[in-house]
Amino acid sequence: MNTDDSVAFEYVLGTLNPSEKQEVSRRLISDPDFQKQVAYWEQYLFTFIDTEDQKAVPENLWSKIEANIQPNTAKASATLPWWRTPALAWGVVAFTLFGWLSSLFIIVNEQSGPAVDYVAVLQNNQGKPQLTAMTQGDDRLMWLQWELKEIPKKQSLQLWAISRSDQQTRSIAVINQSGVAQLKLSDAEWRLIKDADSLILTLEDEGGSVIDEPSERVIATGVCVRLTNNQS
């Protein structure tokens, strides 16, 4: 057992002092091994929880939470990420893929139509967008807009899709330099995108994952949503 185990354990317990906790919070952002150690103790210490010991919540609590999560409230815009604001929520209706806006938003629409576009904003653990990926029509092109500035030497980025239908993770593309604006997708990759529940961007050894599985160095993740042209 190493010192990190003890720190992770006390972090989960809540017994670290403020400066120790601050240091841990910084490590959790960038150290996937330490994240695993914290998750390990969260899982085991959950044993203390009596899941049958439940206390009724005030009746108005849901309405307060609902007000926070609905995108069209001013309060929600104060707490949601920068790119999800009421103004942008309607701005995307008129969004075209021929010019990039400085920010995007996401609308979920249950209706399917003949020309369905997909967008995913991949965020890091701090909720900051790192990559925005979009597709248009059926031309098998994926457009990329990067916030991530550079890739470490002798390493590659790899974009993966998590399937909505079978939850499997499959590779879309290996990217050797940030700033790549466009990916030409094969028919198979196109089908993966259309079926994707979410996208993951990982850091891999140069050339991509040799085992065809994402590494634990997750740079960013984002949910795939569909945009349609018939928004009201």
Next chain:
Amino acid sequence: MVNQEELINLIARCALKDSKAMKKLFESTAPLLNSVVLKIVHRQEVSSDVLQEAYLQIWQNAGQYQPAIASPLTWMVSIARYRALDKLDAERRHSSHLELNESEQELGSTASPLLSIELDEKQKAFELCLEELSDKVKNAIRLAYLHGYSREMLSEMFDTPLNTIKSWLKRGVEVLKLCIERKHGHEH
């Protein structure tokens, strides 16, 4: 009754910004999370504030939840606990104590469980591992986890120097880790 698999599906729908799924997730889990948070902050008004923050965090981070790493309740309870502990730390810093004696604590009204959750095999084994600790160390860990006791509060509770409490916790994690590894092998 909602089980673990249904919770996973609800979280996945929340990642797609399905507010109906979020409502069902809230209705299924809020009484449990409220119980967890109340044990730490003691007042319903404060617990409600904590739960608002926690459920917003759950909503915003649903896309990052990975079932392979944590059960849905472990993930959600962890979020709620950390928010409650942050609230407790803030109150302590401003010297407006949330530590109340038992008669002042708002224990909340009991709710019928809407969850059908059992401990997994690892967690059952962990219960056995806890028995390898001395009663004092086991209780110190329990008080910290369930009730947000700091090292200083544990030192006062057990009338023991702070460094001894630190040693207890350090020794406790060593014993637990070895026991877990005996039962399940090395995980990391």
